[in-house]
Amino acid sequence: MLLQVALPVPLYRVFDYHPLADKAILPAVGSRVEVPFGRQTLIGIVIAHIAEANSDVPSNKLKPIIRQLDDEPILNSQMLNLAYWLARYYHYPLGDVIAVMLPSLVRQGKPLDLLITHWRILPHVADGDFRANAIKQKQQFDMLKLHGERGASEEVLLLEGMQRSFLKTLEEKGLIERYIEPKAAPKAVSLAKMPLDLNAEQAQAVDAIIAVHKAEEYTGFLLNGITGSGKTEVYLQAMQAVLEAGKQVLILVPEIGLTPQTRARFASRFAAQIVLLHSGMSNTYRMQGWQDCRTGHAQIIIGTRSAVLYPFANLGLIVVDEAHDVSYKQQDSLRYHAADVALYRGFQESIPVVLGTATPTLEHLKLIDDGKLTECQLRTRPGNAELATMQLIDARLQSTHQQAQDDGARFDTGLTDVLIGAIKQTLEAGDQVLIFLNRRGYAPVLLCDACGWQADCPRCDAHLTVHYNNSSQQHSSQNSASHSSAYNSNYLKCHHCDWQAYIPTSCPDCASQNLDARGMGTTRLSENLHAIFANPQTSKELYPIIQIDRDTTRRKDSWENIYQRINEGRPAILVGTQMVAKGHHFPNVTLVCLPNADRGFLSADFRSPEHTAQLMIQVAGRAGRGDKAGRVLIQTLQPENELLLKLVKDGYLSFARQLLAERKIMGLPPYSHAALIRCEGKTLAATTQALKDAIANLPAGHKLAVLGPIDAPMSKKNSRYHVQLLLLAKERHQLHRVLSIWWQPVLAMPSVKYLKLTLDIDPVGW
Known part of the structure; x- marks a missing residue:
């Protein structure tokens, strides 16, 4: 007998090896072995035992394994079946799929002790x-x-x-x-705190989920609840029945920042073994968490998208919170979507899967229409609390607020007087304000007023973002010509390749010192607000300005410290990117401001209106979650935009249904199925030619719509050129049938040598 081993190499095949001669028993299928591979040794997973006669390689040319690492399989048959499905659906090498499913220390062959x-x-x-x-x-x-x-x-x-x-x-x-x-076996889960009373909609959703759990069947639920409607309480009460039956519960969240908050919420309800899983954990902790899931020591598992690939001893329920979020889509290596994988795992394990969201994706709405998801709606907030009211502010009818500096000069805050007045009124009432600006840094571009030079990234087709370090964040000048010396202690940064440089004191092209930081990021907005609301010369009360973005939450525990400051309840202004939009509960926020609501509706990406509307509704949902009513002010230069008006007047579902009807007419997803091929190389000509050759190799009569090759949205990134090709099919099976016979020969084409070619099934944008 021979061992078939899947290895972490980018080859669409497995490899045969002889077992060790001194071992009477073959290594189990699903266990790790160390094997020779060329001049190196690799750790692989045994996926089958086969007879010598069935091998494609003569027996005398096969090598024996070096050693057996596990006495028992670490991946059971269900996990191997999941790996096969992922490899087939995403057209990715099986060995690399299994490598993605395993923590790094497990891939390295470390012992699995408890x-x-x-x-x-x-x-x-x-x-x-x-x-x-x-x-x-x-x-x-x-x-x-x-x-x-x-x-x-x-x-x-x-x-x-x-x-x-x-x-x-x-x-x-x-x-x-x-x-x-x-580690001792965990105790049975018990309640640490009594459940809350449910309204009729919540009770109906809980009963439906528990009924499926007790029947040991698969059903995918879309828990479609407005923001603040009590989706988490539905999760908690549905989980109770699953945990009391001795089964595990997996809760997926879109961002690392949500995991501590979510853990605290679940720990206050259940006395249980709770494990957190995300990329911020150490390798040792992640391996321990992986092992706890596999052995059943973990009872409640809270993790980001990769947790859906972990093995579980007795999984009983999967919850995907904020299921609409694009963060669930992996953007490199195995490009899986965690929500889709969760539904497949639920089907595989015969358990319920709950997709919770206030803004369902168009794909999920289509699945409801097709009868493949069961919808549970939550249209009211507990205690009959009202949704925040939304109001448009026409920025064309009034100029933005001009604020005086200490030296008497004035600068543009980027906020209208109406917005400033509403913020002031809210703070004086003792409440908190959230201002959403999805652009971090100080300003998105540095411009020379004399010759028009712009600070661009030398490695990407992108402007460099102006950043100020902590020592100069109190500097509130908007005119870099009169404060050019302040730039010496700051930097320019590309948010795509991380290239950095000092901010010049004069223009590299014309030597002019009239350099101006144009546009506004969260740092600049925070400084503007500081000048108005936290300066003793302009404000009787000094209100804290809390900036929440990747720059301010990079350090360990920084997000937890910020969250604690916010929940102290004192009047404050929160300035944040999309990090603040995802599931956070700020009970003292009664006003949400969106000063730049137009950008997302003007993008060339056909999905941008959907994603923009989801983000706006999620941000708006942070207002009025406590006892007080909330309101949302949207500052826009296009108040007559039909999509924006539809969203504000009729709500997200009506807006989404209109987009869905438009997608059907245009034949775009979810009414078609897409595969995006990206080619990356040192020259634009080579990458374009490779995709032209790929098109020429498509099988005759393929019935696919072929769009491209065209430049990617960012054609140059990190000194490499990116070109893409889009394949669209009316039926999913048509697309995958073509890919199954076309993709691997494409990778072997001579013109692809020295280029990087990737395949993205069900891309979230192009």
Whole structure:
């Protein structure tokens, strides 16, 4: 017998090996083995045992494996079937699919033990063993003391807020010790807090999900609930029945920033083993989490998109929160969509899958129409709280607010007087304001007023974004000509390839010092608001301006600290990108402002109106989630835009149905099925020619619409040129039948050599 092994190499095949001669039993299917591969050794997964006669390679040319890493399979038959499905549907090599499914340490062949580090106080240690100035050490010591003689696991302590550095310091001082202990089987899940009362719509949704769970059947649910309608309470009460039956629950969230908040919400309801899984975790923690899912130690699993590929001992329910979010689509390597994979896993495991959202995608609405998803609507908020009212502000009828600086000069805030007045009124009432601007940095472009030079990225077809570092963020000047010296301590950055440079003091083309940072990002908007609402010379009350974007949440625990500041409830202005739009609960926000509502409706991407509307509704849903009514002010230069008016007057569902009707007429997804081929190379001519050759190799009578080759939306990125080709089919099977016989020969074409060719099934944009 031979072993068929899937290896993490970009080849659409598996490899045959002899087993070890001194082993009487073959390595199990689904277990890891180390094998020779050319001049290197690789870790692969055994996917089958075959007879020598069935191998394509003569037996005398096959090599034996080097060693067997697992006595038992780490991937069961269901997980291998999932890998086969992913490889077929996304036309991706099986070995690379399995590599994506495994944490890095598992791929590297590390042992899978369930030993975990615990910490406890040494018996002879007393409270008086601390110096008077060792306040933080004493606080950390007292936290550990609460866990008694046996102490607690490092995982639990870190989640409670202890710091690993303090644990090591206390250990060095001989006050505490670490010890290793196998993980015990988890206790049965119990309620830590009683459920809330449900309204009729919520109760109907919970009953439907539980009925499917008890029948041990698959059903995909679209929990279509307006923002603040209590979708999370539906999740919690549906989960209760699943957890009490001894099964696991997987909750997917679109962003890392949502995982701590979601964990706190579920931990307050259930006494259970909760595991967080996302890319911000260490490799060791992620491997432990993967193993906990596989063995059943994890009872509630909260993770980002990759968690849907993890193995589970006894999965009973999958919840995809904010299911419309494009973050669920992987944009490199295996380009899967986590919501689609979740539905397949539910079908595979015969369990319910809940897609929760206030703004369903057009694809999900089409699945409802086709009877492939069951819709549960939540149209009211608990306690009959009203949705925030939406109002358009015509920015053409009034100039934006001009604010005086300390030196008497005036600058444009980018906000109309109506918006400024509403913000002031809200703050004086003791409430919070959220201003949404989906553009981080200080300004999107640096321009020379004398000759028109723009600061562009030398490696991409993109402008460099102007950034100010922390030391100069109080600098509120809008005129770089009079404050050019301030630029020396700041930088320009490309948000696509991360190229950075100092901001010049004069124009590289004409030597003029009239350099102007044009446009507005979150940093500039925060400074403008600081000048109005946090400057003692212009404001009687000083209100904090809290900036929320990738720049301010990069450090560990930064988002948790920001969230804590917001939930203190004091009047404040929150300035954020799309990070603030996704599922956050800010009970004291009663006013949401969108100062730049036009950009998304003007994009060339046909999906942009849908994504823009989803984002606007999600942001608007942050207002009025507490006891007070909320309102949303949308500043626009196109108040007569039909799509914008439709969204504001009739709501998202009516807006989405109109877009769906237009898509049907135009034959665009979801009424057709797409594959996007991208080619990347050093020259535009080579990449374009490769896709022309690919088109020439399409099988005769393929019945596909072929669009391209054309330049990608960003034709040059990181010094490489990008060209794309779009294939559209009326029926899904037509598209995949062509790809199954066409894609691999395309990769072998001579013109593709030295180029990078990728295939994206069901792309979210092109």
